[in-house]
Amino acid sequence: MGTPNGDNTQAAADSIKVVSSTPSAGPIGVFDSGYGGLTILHEMRSLLPQYDYLYLGDNARAPYGPRSFDVVYQFTREAVIKLFSMGCRLVILACNTASAKALRTIQQNDLPRIDPSRRVLGVIRPTAECIGSITHTRHVGILATEGTIKSESYVMEINKLYPDIKVTGVACPLWVPLIENNEYDTPGADYFVKKRIDSLLFLDPEIDSVILGCTHYPILLDKILKYTPRGVKIIPQGEYVANSLKTYLARHPEMDAVCAKHGRCHYLTTENKDKFRESARIFMHESVDAETISF
Amino acid sequence: MGTPNGDNTQAAADSIKVVSSTPSAGPIGVFDSGYGGLTILHEMRSLLPQYDYLYLGDNARAPYGPRSFDVVYQFTREAVIKLFSMGCRLVILACNTASAKALRTIQQNDLPRIDPSRRVLGVIRPTAECIGSITHTRHVGILATEGTIKSESYVMEINKLYPDIKVTGVACPLWVPLIENNEYDTPGADYFVKKRIDSLLFLDPEIDSVILGCTHYPILLDKILKYTPRGVKIIPQGEYVANSLKTYLARHPEMDAVCAKHGRCHYLTTENKDKFRESARIFMHESVDAETISF
Numbered sequence: 001m002g003t004p005n006g007d008n009t010q011a012a013a014d015s016i017k018v019v020s021s022t023p024s025a026g027p028i029g030v031f032d033s034g035y036g037g038l039t040i041l042h043e044m045r046s047l048l049p050q051y052d053y054l055y056l057g058d059n060a061r062a063p064y065g066p067r068s069f070d071v072v073y074q075f076t077r078e079a080v081i082k083l084f085s086m087g088c089r090l091v092i093l094a095c096n097t098a099s100a101k102a103l104r105t106i107q108q109n110d111l112p113r114i115d116p117s118r119r120v121l122g123v124i125r126p127t128a129e130c131i132g133s134i135t136h137t138r139h140v141g142i143l144a145t146e147g148t149i150k151s152e153s154y155v156m157e158i159n160k161l162y163p164d165i166k167v168t169g170v171a172c173p174l175w176v177p178l179i180e181n182n183e184y185d186t187p188g189a190d191y192f193v194k195k196r197i198d199s200l201l202f203l204d205p206e207i208d209s210v211i212l213g214c215t216h217y218p219i220l221l222d223k224i225l226k227y228t229p230r231g232v233k234i235i236p237q238g239e240y241v242a243n244s245l246k247t248y249l250a251r252h253p254e255m256d257a258v259c260a261k262h263g264r265c266h267y268l269t270t271e272n273k274d275k276f277r278e279s280a281r282i283f284m285h286e287s288v289d290a291e292t293i294s295f
Numbered sequence: 296m297g298t299p300n301g302d303n304t305q306a307a308a309d310s311i312k313v314v315s316s317t318p319s320a321g322p323i324g325v326f327d328s329g330y331g332g333l334t335i336l337h338e339m340r341s342l343l344p345q346y347d348y349l350y351l352g353d354n355a356r357a358p359y360g361p362r363s364f365d366v367v368y369q370f371t372r373e374a375v376i377k378l379f380s381m382g383c384r385l386v387i388l389a390c391n392t393a394s395a396k397a398l399r400t401i402q403q404n405d406l407p408r409i410d411p412s413r414r415v416l417g418v419i420r421p422t423a424e425c426i427g428s429i430t431h432t433r434h435v436g437i438l439a440t441e442g443t444i445k446s447e448s449y450v451m452e453i454n455k456l457y458p459d460i461k462v463t464g465v466a467c468p469l470w471v472p473l474i475e476n477n478e479y480d481t482p483g484a485d486y487f488v489k490k491r492i493d494s495l496l497f498l499d500p501e502i503d504s505v506i507l508g509c510t511h512y513p514i515l516l517d518k519i520l521k522y523t524p525r526g527v528k529i530i531p532q533g534e535y536v537a538n539s540l541k542t543y544l545a546r547h548p549e550m551d552a553v554c555a556k557h558g559r560c561h562y563l564t565t566e567n568k569d570k571f572r573e574s575a576r577i578f579m580h581e582s583v584d585a586e587t588i589s590f
Contacts, residue, residue: 173476188490
């Protein structure tokens with residue numbers, strides 16, 4: 001975590017060097033295209049404070065939401081390789097677009113070649129797992145970026161586990177820019193929030209549970225609740241992803257053993273570090289220092 | 296231009312090879328972070344149809360508007376070097392953010408080392424030049440991205456030419472996402488358009504001319520006019536940039552001689568080419584094929 005005297009960047013660099021020379025234990029890598037993954041990281045650190053975390057935001061190339069499969073895969077792959085080179089044995093793609101478009105190819109094609117002992121996990125599977133015990137009507141809605149919706153990853157993951165659930169998704173292309181440009185609390189945001197929730201419930205009025213399938217969306221929670229009828233549950237995924245990580249580490253002691261446990265957290269960004277500190281404030285309750293890196 | 300049978304990409308590739316092997320004459324390079332530069336290209340081709348153009352959109356890493364100086368400079372430099380390698384002797388940065396943050400450094404530090412005979416021009420100077428004969432009150436407004444406004448490039452360029460003009464700028468951070476996500480014609484867009492125009496005229500009620508300092512903004516023209524009081528002129532820059540290019544080529548016959556003149560136009564993108572074709576439609580009156588490149 002950021003130290004008051006601002007020495008955090010150097011501390012991060014030192015820590016990374018140490019980690020690289022002792023490949024047996026490293027921080028848990030947490031990757032997002034931008035700042036949204038910080039909401040997931042926050043939940044992980046609340047539940048599992050003993051672990052070391054290394055957050056990487058590809059802020060110079062965000063947002064990934066509207067980008068093609070080719071581009072999301074290439075950028076995500078570069079980030080995963082970078083986190084591996086910095087000592088991470090386990091990387092969480094805390095980004096729904098990256099999880100939807102790049103995770104499977106990285107797991108199946110890249111990992112066996114790079115290092116079969118390392119792991120990359122996403123946020124869609126853990127969110128899909130939780131939904132079975134939440135919905136009563138067996139009608140579930142997904143609000144996410146265009147890339148996540150078009151990939152149909154949520155539909156496939158949920159139906160693999162619960163074939164009886166009907167899943168309907170709606171893309172919310174303007175929600176991330178509203179948040180990243182600090183316009184999420186304005187009357188102008190209301191139009192776009194209401195528009196997408198109305199679309200979703202028009203497509204399937206029996207929906208009783210709505211997954212926020214983008215790590216940014218919890219920031220819009222007040223407005224989302226304002227336009228959602230009573231009785232429809234809104235599900236931000238951070239808590240479920242954190243719980244799923246806890247279960248995963250308990251089930252895989254060999255992976256738990258290579259996750260360093262000093263309670264440290266460091267931040268990397270592809271953007272200017274002052275820009276990162278300024279923008280990360282929307283998502284964090286504290287000010288953090290980051291180190292700028294390139295791929 | 297795109298051929299009906301879809302052979303354009305191959306034609307572009309062939310043309311580039313030919314151009315590369317005959318460095319004496321090449322297309323005019325037109326660079327933008329995304330799709331907005333297509334509005335500038337359209338005006339150039341209307342006024343100067345005889346020239347060859349090579350458009351490059353860094354769509355995989357757009358938008359540049361909110362990014363730091365370091366990142367905009369690095370990305371723009373890569374694009375300019377790419378266009379040079381493809382035979383361009385003259386490159387227009389048809390992007391206000393790149394012109395504001397990267398042009399000067401590229402002209403002063405990079406060009407002398409790369410090739411002093413080549414030229415890179417921006418869109419801010421030509422727009423600044425035109426304003427002297429348009430404003431009567433000598434109070435001018437700028438609506439642009441956060442990056443362009445923070446750089447103060449318009450203020451500096453206008454005051455270099457017309458020290459008596461008072462320039463006031465307002466950043467419109469959500470306008471580009473509204474356009475690129477095809478939400479520019481919705482009631483939700485009204486709030487954000489009105490908000491920024493009201494801010495600008497509140498800061499200086501004597502403004503009689505407003506420059507649209509982002510190549511995307513002409514797409515929002517109907518709404519911009521709706522919220523601008525009568526008597527305040529709105530100035531999209533495409534026409535002025537095209538006129539300025541015409542004057543530049545007439546004054547620099549040595550540069551005009553190395554600009555190929557077959558009336559061709561090809562498109563490059565860092566994104567998937569199908570994605571480019573789909574998104575470019577908002578800005579073009581025709582469907583175009585692009586070739587995907589990487590730096």
